[in-house]
Amino acid sequence: MKRFLAAAVMLAAGLSVDARAQDKTVVEFAYTYSYLFDVTFQRILPKFHAAHPDIEIRMRAAYKDYEDGTNTILREAVSGNLPDVSVQGLNRQAILVEKGIARSLEPFIAKEPDFARDGYHKAMLDLGTSGGAVYGLPFAVSLPVGYYNMDLMAKVGITAPAQLPKTWDEVVGLCGKLQAAGIKTPMFWTWNITGNWFLQALMWTQGEPLMKNGKFNLASDAGLTALETMKKLFRGCAMPNYSLADAQKSYSAGQIAMYFTSTSELGAVERSKGNWTLVTHEFPGLEASGPKGLPAGGNAAMLVTASKDPKKVAAAWTWLKYITSGEGAADVARTTGYMPPNKAANELILADFYKQNPNKETAVRQLPLLREWQPYPGANGLAVTQVIYDGIETIVTGRANDMPALRAELQDEVSALLAK
């Protein structure tokens, strides 16, 4: 017994000495979509710990999706156990600023002598800017692109990327030809990504935002054109009401010729696809010159720490800066279909990488088109998303045929929700 006690005392003493020797600053961190980003952080963490041995990053359980991320943070704010840094959906940052949970990054940026502010695209910084102050730095950014099964496209005589469609009218025309060639599902258009991203894509394509001066802007001419374009696409291509998962399976299995979705799916499609040639190409527009703009998807890192300890806050900032710029950000592109938000990372560190992975470069070529993925302000923000989802679904299922009527209905319902 005595011996055991002595051993225990020595062990405890040893541990406490050890702890004092290391005395690390702990930064708690949480991110979204573990199935996409686990690999990314497995690469970033060792590099970061080697560069900053005095900081320890402690990972919390990942959020399931962006909505879950928002809800988790809101709950943690109430119960008082916020993490220090959190990765949130690009269009979900505003609510954390409104509630005073996110901290302004301006004081930290001001202290950085060589902060490459111009390394970030303006539209990306705008997403995390509120009242002139930056609250979130983009971490992983995506844009919609076209995915093509070149084996199927060859049946209608398209063999080179330059021949791929530039407008939605061309897409509809090709659908007819593909169907005549015996392909039952020529095209799938992922309208169901949160139900509103692709609607915003068609709006930005015409250079119009979906939220203008705080009001829902579907009542505009651009709104009607967006809905009519969807109807033309869904009817002309006989697009079935697939779920996102079903569509991805069918595309990977080589049953769908043209597939329009986020560049972020590229990693998953490349891993699961059958033996056929995949080529990505620019997202079509309404005119041959292509879209005038496209909404950014993806997420941003925010400083949400409640700590008053300057050392801890400084450590959190160090981590936040590391993952959003330079080498840390480059790992996002290496491990996922997302793009790093930083020009420097794209053009300097990754130049060779894109040469070897041309499919991942399509979205980078579209970067000048990048626009804001607009949030719907107020407590009903998520309910608005659902109303839009339900509305577009009626076009897909063939229930809605009168687009002006659908536009009026959606405009009324969303306006009523936003007013509250």
Add this chain to the structure above:
Amino acid sequence: MTTTTVAARRAGWAFVAPALTLMVLILLLPIAGAALLSFTDYSLGGSAPAWVGLENYEKILTQSRYRAMLEATLTYVLTVTPLSIGLGLGAALLIHSLRWGGAFYKTVFFLPAMATLMAMSIVWSFALHPTLGVVNATLGSFCGTGWLHQWGWFDAACRNGFPLWLGDRSYAIWTVCFVGVWQGFGFNMVLYLAGLTSVPRELYNAAEMDGARTAWDRFRLVTWPMLGPTTVFVVTITLIRSFQVFDIVEGFYEQGAGPSRSAYVILFAMYEKGIRENLIGIGAAIAMIFLACVVITSLVQQRILEKKAHYA
């Protein structure tokens, strides 16, 4: 009042006190809290909650999305309850009449009930994939079999492709119901098997002597009445479990609840409003309606069926 009765009474209260405290703390208080919240517009992301009176309930009764909720819930409950009870009883009777091999069938039919419904709905959504799933592939392999083409539906499907079981609004809720029955009837079967073992053999012999010659007569006159208490229990449990359906819809649909909200069952609505969209007020109102449904069904059950049930 004598001192002993007072003491006995005190002792009685002391004995039930722990159970009573727990019940108030973990059951009644949260229910009261939810009831209070249902009269507010509280939302996690929004400003301070305001008292809105019956507005949330009014919305549920008037707006079309909630009409879809009531429709889907009732369709599910009214389809799954009788079917899973009927199939459960049928399977139990068949297995009970077997001389050997009963254990095998028991296991097979009970397997779905043991599996997690959430995981099973993911498996089903693979099986029901419109072009790659095993269901449509199997159906498709019968195309070309002459006599089946006389069935119009099948003939059309062979030409135009088999249905999107989950994505077509004329099939979605029925597919959800099918998975519900598939999962639920094994459990009812086990309950009925237990009930059957307690029916005394002599009753059958006596009935036969009294002139009950056919199997149907024996079932109608002996088995069914003797299963009364089991039936009360099975019906109550199945009804409540049907009201509780959630995991199938959540597993099948990433967003929304089936095409045109055709599978927008009540618990899913509660989750979507209260948890996903943060609108706690309306979520609490749906929870209250759910609670009322469950309480009313069990009370009606008890009243009607207990009177008729014959306890031996």
